[in-house]
Amino acid sequence: MQRFLYIIIILTTLFSCKTEDPEKEYGSLHKRIEHKSEHYKPFYVQNNSEIEYDTVQVALDTVAAHHFGIPKRTSMVDSYPCNKCHAVSIDELKSKGGNFVTPKDKAHEGVTAKDCKSCHEYLKKSHWNISLNHADDNAMNCATCHNQDEMNNLSSLTNKNINFNNSYQICSQCHSTQFNEWKNGAHGKQLTGWGEPKVRQTCVGCHNPHDPAIKHRWPSRLNTQMIEQRDLE
Amino acid sequence: MGNNIKKWFSIGSKRVVNESCDSDKPCSCKSEKTNDGFDQVLNAQTDRRNAIQKLTAGLLIGAGAVSSSCSVSKSDEAKEQSDLDWEEYFKGNYKLMTDEEKQNTVDRLTRSYELRTGKKINMSAAGPIDDVLYGYAFNISKCQGYMDCINACVEENNQDRESQMQYIRIHEIEKGSGIEFKNGDDTYYHEVPAANHFYIGTQCFHCDNPPCVEVCPVQATWKEKDGIVVIDYDWCIGCRYCMAACPYDGRRFNWKTPEVPEEEVNKNQHYLGNRLRKQGVMEKCTFCIQRSRNGKNPACVEACPTGARVFGNLLDPNSDIRWIIENKKVFRLKEELGTEPKFWYYMD
Numbered sequence: 001m002q003r004f005l006y007i008i009i010i011l012t013t014l015f016s017c018k019t020e021d022p023e024k025e026y027g028s029l030h031k032r033i034e035h036k037s038e039h040y041k042p043f044y045v046q047n048n049s050e051i052e053y054d055t056v057q058v059a060l061d062t063v064a065a066h067h068f069g070i071p072k073r074t075s076m077v078d079s080y081p082c083n084k085c086h087a088v089s090i091d092e093l094k095s096k097g098g099n100f101v102t103p104k105d106k107a108h109e110g111v112t113a114k115d116c117k118s119c120h121e122y123l124k125k126s127h128w129n130i131s132l133n134h135a136d137d138n139a140m141n142c143a144t145c146h147n148q149d150e151m152n153n154l155s156s157l158t159n160k161n162i163n164f165n166n167s168y169q170i171c172s173q174c175h176s177t178q179f180n181e182w183k184n185g186a187h188g189k190q191l192t193g194w195g196e197p198k199v200r201q202t203c204v205g206c207h208n209p210h211d212p213a214i215k216h217r218w219p220s221r222l223n224t225q226m227i228e229q230r231d232l233e
Numbered sequence: 234m235g236n237n238i239k240k241w242f243s244i245g246s247k248r249v250v251n252e253s254c255d256s257d258k259p260c261s262c263k264s265e266k267t268n269d270g271f272d273q274v275l276n277a278q279t280d281r282r283n284a285i286q287k288l289t290a291g292l293l294i295g296a297g298a299v300s301s302s303c304s305v306s307k308s309d310e311a312k313e314q315s316d317l318d319w320e321e322y323f324k325g326n327y328k329l330m331t332d333e334e335k336q337n338t339v340d341r342l343t344r345s346y347e348l349r350t351g352k353k354i355n356m357s358a359a360g361p362i363d364d365v366l367y368g369y370a371f372n373i374s375k376c377q378g379y380m381d382c383i384n385a386c387v388e389e390n391n392q393d394r395e396s397q398m399q400y401i402r403i404h405e406i407e408k409g410s411g412i413e414f415k416n417g418d419d420t421y422y423h424e425v426p427a428a429n430h431f432y433i434g435t436q437c438f439h440c441d442n443p444p445c446v447e448v449c450p451v452q453a454t455w456k457e458k459d460g461i462v463v464i465d466y467d468w469c470i471g472c473r474y475c476m477a478a479c480p481y482d483g484r485r486f487n488w489k490t491p492e493v494p495e496e497e498v499n500k501n502q503h504y505l506g507n508r509l510r511k512q513g514v515m516e517k518c519t520f521c522i523q524r525s526r527n528g529k530n531p532a533c534v535e536a537c538p539t540g541a542r543v544f545g546n547l548l549d550p551n552s553d554i555r556w557i558i559e560n561k562k563v564f565r566l567k568e569e570l571g572t573e574p575k576f577w578y579y580m581d
């Protein structure tokens with residue numbers, strides 16, 4: 001009889017362990033995540049057409065050690081390349097007395113008819129709408145970011161050329177905290193999805209570099225039903 | 234038994250195969266899992282099973298279905314529709330279906346939609362991806378209260394327009410009063426961000442230990458392997474126990490049949506996600522299952538203009554979400570309840 005009882009006790013303990021949710025054995029979600037991610041294999045998005053993202057615009061170079069792509073900037077800047085108009089440096093222009101910039105000069109020497117468009121398409125309106133609302137005059141002017149001698153490039157604080165596609169390198173000179181969060185994913189926006197390949201919006205994708213603050217605006221919806229229901233309560 | 238009749242009383246293609254074993258003896262070739270419809274309901278395997286099935290079916294079937302299916306005057310389409318309705322009516326719980334049965338029900342629903350509206354939809358029965366556990370992070374410092382996420386969610390998930398159903402709520406709370414939702418306002422309409430206020434979004438948090446799942450009397454809601462808490466809208470009886478059990482106001486009830494203008498219907502659907510629901514069932518955020526199981530981000534993440542929303546795979550040690558959880562000061566709501574929501578809040 002006693003032996004029979006023992007067997008029952010052993011059996012019940014055995015089975016009560018079996019029916020436990022296997023996920024509960026970790027005790028907490030964090031432990032489970034930690035343990036299960038040991039054998040993680042990256043998930044590649046198989047159906048790329050599902051992603052509404054122009055892969056041509058994704059720069060394939062990645063930020064060192066942080067593997068993600070960023071959208072190309074140059075194809076989004078209307079009047080890029082800048083030297084279509086800015087053929088000479090700003091200093092040279094100033095010395096010539098020109099207060100605006102042309103590839104040749106005001107006299108249009110040696111300019112053929114087919115060249116007109118290279119400037120005049122943009123000339124009339126170029127940059128009229130840009131006013132710098134970013135830090136104060138003491139800290140920043142146009143030349144802080146733009147290379148005045150070679151307009152196709154941005155320029156670092158120590159006058160090193162930086163490609164427009166890598167404009168985050170300009171921003172990160174001052175905004176190092178934001179840069180650190182951005183490259184790790186806590187600041188900014190994922191573009192393609194959670195799987196590989198990862199693509200992340202750059203600084204200038206959300207912030208206008210000449211006026212970077214996020215603006216006030218109205219919310220995009222008003223739920224009148226919810227208000228009605230609450231009023232009824 | 235004629236082939237036709239067999240079809241009448243078979244639910245899913247599995248059944249036709251199973252009919253081949255001697256129905257006078259208890260059938261040993263079925264396991265509970267592969268059974269669908271009636272077999273799940275009356276899972277006792279008696280030799281009278283067939284008789285009961287036919288009897289119940291006979292009682293339950295509407296006279297309309299009988300007449301349209303048998304009548305020669307009805308069009309083929311009407312017959313097909315009522316056949317589909319019939320099989321749909323008696324299908325089993327999605328959770329217990331085999332992959333084939335899942336695909337069958339999805340095919341039926343797609344066909345049925347086509348018959349009704351003449352439009353094609355693309356419905357998926359995609360299962361969870363291996364080595365994936367979805368998680369979400371929300372940056373309270375970044376959210377400006379624009380509510381673009383809600384609009385995107387409503388459009389993506391075919392939510393009812395008239396009752397303005399929304400899975401996400403954005404709460405405007407005065408700074409200094411803590412995160413107290415009862416002091417918050419989720420129906421503000423003024424320029425945002427308002428001075429001295431902050432914004433915090435809530436939706437279903439896809440708890441790892443979901444109390445809503447525990448209380449469902451018919452197991453119409455459950456947690457998938459990838460951590461998404463889903464609802465089988467066709468199995469839900471609308472008792473709203475789960476709504477009461479959710480500590481986060483994550484669930485919404487359909488008081489009326491959701492209506493979406495035809496041109497606005499998102500045709501890229503998932504059985505457990507944004508397919509058009511019916512009246513009297515529960516629905517909620519599914520982390521856009523139709524998108525996330527495709528590698529995409531949920532619609533709210535894509536729509537947020539501030540980057541306050543981060544989505545990712547918790548099992549990927551290099552994912553953004555993991556970095557946030559491990560390096561930022563994160564918290565979850567009502568952590569003391571032990572629900573383990575997979576939705577973290579953080580600040581800059």
Ligand code: SF4
Pocket residue numbers: 436437438439440443444445446462478479480481482483484517572574
């Ligand atoms: S937030 Fe609510 S509805 Fe979502 S899983 Fe948790 S308890 Fe369930």
Ligand code: SF4
Pocket residue numbers: 448449450451452453454464468469470471472473474475476514515
């Ligand atoms: S409303 Fe539906 S999902 Fe919620 S507990 Fe009731 S049957 Fe289950």
